[in-house]
Amino acid sequence: MSSLSLPVFSCSLDPASVSRRLADQTADAITRRGHRATVIDLAALSLSPFDNDRVFDSDAFGEVHRIIDEADGVVLAFPIYNWSPSSTVKSLIESTGATGAGRRAAWFDKVVTFVCAAGLPHSTMATGPLAQSLMLDFKCIVNPYTAYFSERDWEGDQLRPDRADRLDKTMSVHVELAQLLQGRTYSSDWEV
Numbered sequence: 001m002s003s004l005s006l007p008v009f010s011c012s013l014d015p016a017s018v019s020r021r022l023a024d025q026t027a028d029a030i031t032r033r034g035h036r037a038t039v040i041d042l043a044a045l046s047l048s049p050f051d052n053d054r055v056f057d058s059d060a061f062g063e064v065h066r067i068i069d070e071a072d073g074v075v076l077a078f079p080i081y082n083w084s085p086s087s088t089v090k091s092l093i094e095s096t097g098a099t100g101a102g103r104r105a106a107w108f109d110k111v112v113t114f115v116c117a118a119g120l121p122h123s124t125m126a127t128g129p130l131a132q133s134l135m136l137d138f139k140c141i142v143n144p145y146t147a148y149f150s151e152r153d154w155e156g157d158q159l160r161p162d163r164a165d166r167l168d169k170t171m172s173v174h175v176e177l178a179q180l181l182q183g184r185t186y187s188s189d190w191e192v
Contacts, residue, residue: 009092105137
């Protein structure tokens, strides 16, 4: 079985980001399974906010678009703010999913998994609209195992053992879905 490309995007601009720590742990869980999982830290790339104009001229845009387009699956690690995924993750999807002027969205047919950091355990459904958009717009396969962690799930810098097991299972499902869909016979584009 060949090694898959399964990048992990850290979608927080917070210098002390918990979701960045989760992104690192996620990449470790994927590489332990024999696959490539580079963490792409959006705070370090300085990807411009989506404006449907100048963002496409940036080096950061070209890099993240290529990484997503060439990936077998993508993990999005992001904070939950105000009962919703952070604006940074939405901006990433908007820019790399935009079409027109000869551009093609990078997201078509990707396996996507969410890894979320939140203050409280009450926002577990916050990823629903984002998942629906990825599925309907880009025909993504969204992993039904979302790894959602609140402040209560940590012991110091480590996830509690039961919560670490959830992250591990979520990555097992992510890898398995990507492997199963490698041989798909279809290719999607904008269609209704």
